[in-house]
Amino acid sequence: MSSKNSQTSLEKDGLIKKCPVDRSAVTRLARRAQTDLRTARRNLREGPEGAYNYAYNAMLRTGLGLMFSRGFRPEIKDKHLTAVRFVGSALGGEFKKLVNDYDMMRRKRHKFIYEPGMPCSLKEAVHSLSVAEEFVEAVVRLIEAGAVQTGLKLGERQQE
Numbered sequence: 001m002s003s004k005n006s007q008t009s010l011e012k013d014g015l016i017k018k019c020p021v022d023r024s025a026v027t028r029l030a031r032r033a034q035t036d037l038r039t040a041r042r043n044l045r046e047g048p049e050g051a052y053n054y055a056y057n058a059m060l061r062t063g064l065g066l067m068f069s070r071g072f073r074p075e076i077k078d079k080h081l082t083a084v085r086f087v088g089s090a091l092g093g094e095f096k097k098l099v100n101d102y103d104m105m106r107r108k109r110h111k112f113i114y115e116p117g118m119p120c121s122l123k124e125a126v127h128s129l130s131v132a133e134e135f136v137e138a139v140v141r142l143i144e145a146g147a148v149q150t151g152l153k154l155g156e157r158q159q160e
Contacts, residue, residue: 015082016067016082019071025065036057037136062140064083065139066143070146
């Protein structure tokens with residue numbers, strides 16, 4: 001873990017701010033991430049770019065859920081990058097490749113938004129969904145592990 005990505009460093013740099021833990025927001029984000037994954041699966045063949053975006057959104061939502069579960073929220077500037085850095089710090093080196101894939105998806109999604117016509121192949125969309133499913137599962141487990149004392153259960157992780 002890079003020291004620039006530690007929660008303390010992110011807070012010191014003004015990228016995250018302390019806030020009360022909102023268990024209902026964490027639960028809503030995790031459930032919405034599951035909806036995003038299902039929507040991505042349904043749209044793979046007809047709209048690979050849309051499927052890619054839904055897969056990315058699932059990752060972003062669970063990353064934000066992790067932040068909220070630990071009593072932090074991102075500041076206005078660079079929310080998506082801050083979420084990547086926060087999750088990378090929380091997951092640690094074991095999940096470095098997964099966090100790198102999340103960051104690459106963040107950059108590609110940015111290009112979809114600001115560079116119209118950027119192609120997304122079915123193969124790329126399928127890969128993004130696979131990465132997102134693994135990422136969401138890992139982050140939800142991390143949230144639940146940190147919330148054992150409060151009884152927070154995010155559930156609804158079954159695949160359709």
